[in-house]
Amino acid sequence: MKKTILTGIRPTGRIHLGHYFGATKNWVKLQDDYNSFFEIADVQALTDNFDNPTKVRENVREIAIDLLAIGINPEKSTIFIQSMIPEIAELTIYYSNLVTMARLYRNPTIKTEIAQKKAIFGNDGESVTYGFVGYPVSQAADITAFRGELVPVGEDQLPLIEQCREIVRKFNNIYGETLKEPEAYLSKTTRIKGLDGNEKMGKSLGNAIYLRDNEETITKKIMGAVTDTNKIKKDDPADPTKCMVYYYHDLINSENKEQICKECQEGSRGCVTCKKELIKNMIEFLKPIQEKGKYYEEHPEVVDEILLNGTKKAKEVAKETMKEVKKAIKIDYYD
Ligand code: TRP
Secondary structure, three states, X not given: OOOEEEEEEOOOOOOEHHHHHHHHHHHHHHOOOOEEEEEEOHHHHHXXXXXXXXXXXXXXXXXXXXXXXXXXXXXXXXXXEHHHOHHHHHHHHHHHOOOOHHHHHHOHHHHHHHHHHHHHHOOOOOOOOHHHHOHHHHHHHHHHHOOOOEEEEOHHHHHHHHHHHHHHHHHHHHHOOOOOOOEEEEOXXXXXXXXXXXXOOOOOOOOOOEOOOOHHHHHHXXXXXXXXXXXXXXXXXXXXXXXXXXXXXXXOOOOOHHHHHHHHHHOOOOHHHHHHHHHHHHHHHHHHHHHHHHHHXXXXXXXXXXXXXXXXXXXXXXXXXXXXXXXXXXXXXXX
């Protein structure tokens, strides 16, 4: 019997290289060995985008296309939309009794995110909503509704998995053995740096290359990428480890990357030439993904069918879990 994995992605923007190398590329491999559920977490996206439903709505589709384009295969995996499975929201309510406010505020992921919000909005946290502080509870429902055993996530999400495990243990203690305790599945991928040299490539940082960026956009972005600032003239020797252009040559495994590195160090390679080469290689690297993506962009009815079928399949599992949960809590009236 294959083990079940469940993971999710917030539909707040298309998939970029950071998310691809940091997570989703790995999902494609996992689907061969596991019973796989990939959730498009629109309800979670709304926790901090409740005032921008159009953004979430549009990106559900974009994320679905991105996932299919990179090779998530709907024959092997289940891709579904979170809001279409109200059982998740229902579970969240019952789990919310098992988590204290103090524990949620102590959750390192929530703590960091609240600190970031305070920094952006400059208030003392008054604008932090109940829904936002509670999203780890909802994420615990995401995982357990589908009896997820392994949860592929990045390191930043570990506290959320721990929170889920605590909820499961408490539930089972009080109501009897019902739920499965999941484990995090940490992939060995690294965090991908942004075009500006920032340690993280991120949507909100404006330093990302998206998988379906067109040639013009890729060109513009790479031409603006940060290089070794000590290099002034074209034939100055430079340090490739301080250059984002070399960093991406290395990331996408440009054929002659050793040569590039050497020429950069020697000062026999200008940055413009190097960038042009990266643009060519990047376009080539993204081509198979973009070709697949284009097919789905042109066949929205195929995407709809995949999402509908996946959601239907996921709902069956969530319904079963809900039944057991209600029985355990003794609210299975007239069943
Ligand atoms: N919180 C995750 C993120 O921001 C997305 C997510 C939603 C998720 N539901 C999940 C991850 C369930 C793992 C399991 O990336």
